């Protein structure tokens with residue numbers, strides 16, 4: 001980021017991790033509670049990551065699939081139309097389903113959340129060279145998991161750094177309520193809404209190697225910058241989960257799955273509701289729930 005401020009890098013926790021529910025290090029949980037995110041290094045090995053990367057590239061080459069949010073346009077000038085992201089592949093692709101419910105993810109999520117979560121979404125971002133990023137947002141604006149929140153497991157399939165558009169996070173923003181959105185700059189983001197962050201807060205890059213998994217809270221403000229390279233994809237496989245006390249989620253995310261793969265019935269969350277707006281109180285940026293949003297998008 002080049003402004004001389006020290007970066008707070010998530011600690012490598014893979015060394016202290018042991019198999020079994022709840023077995024993540026205390027520092028890892030503390031990091032997640034303090035910052036709203038934590039990185040678990042080398043959760044999946046190089047051979048597994050290579051196989052997953054090839055699997056999804058082969059699927060994309062075959063054309064469109066159920067759940068695609070936009071179609072494949074092979075001749076498009078927009079790299080994201082040549083390689084659009086995939087969504088909800090676990091509903092028809094066994095490789096994705098096995099990854100989404102993988103014991104290594106289940107154990108880590110259980111350690112962070114205190115109980116085994118429910119899986120509700122899979123996504124694959126190809127993010128080829130020259131593609132736009134995704135404006136800052138909060139996932140639970142879309143999922144509307146209640147009570148509690150959703151949590152993402154974001155696994156790098158390529159090395160992810162600033163130049164190819166790694167994830168950006170605003171540490172501590174998971175304590176903010178769901179904020180009102182405003183228009184995003186669609187020259188740098190493929191989504192058209194964003195959330196404002198007050199002066200003094202900064203989105204920080206999370207650099208990751210293939211097989212590392214970033215876990216983050218549903219209220220954490222995050223996004224990504226464009227991939228400015230000419231020759232490096234930034235592929236990632238993403239799972240979204242609900243805390244086990246969730247009783248409802250937006251319609252698009254049904255059916256939720258227990259981590260043993262069995263479906264469970266949850267209620268459907270309604271769209272819209274109050275949202276937070278920043279105001280200045282004696283020089284301190286403070287959120288007041290003075291706004292109201294109407295969710296028109298089914299998904300993030």
Ligand SMILES: O=C(O)CCC(=O)C(=O)O
Nearest residue numbers: 125134139222223224238
């Ligand atoms: O991978 C990215 O570029 C952004 C991912 C993201 O915002 C998300 O998974 O919610």
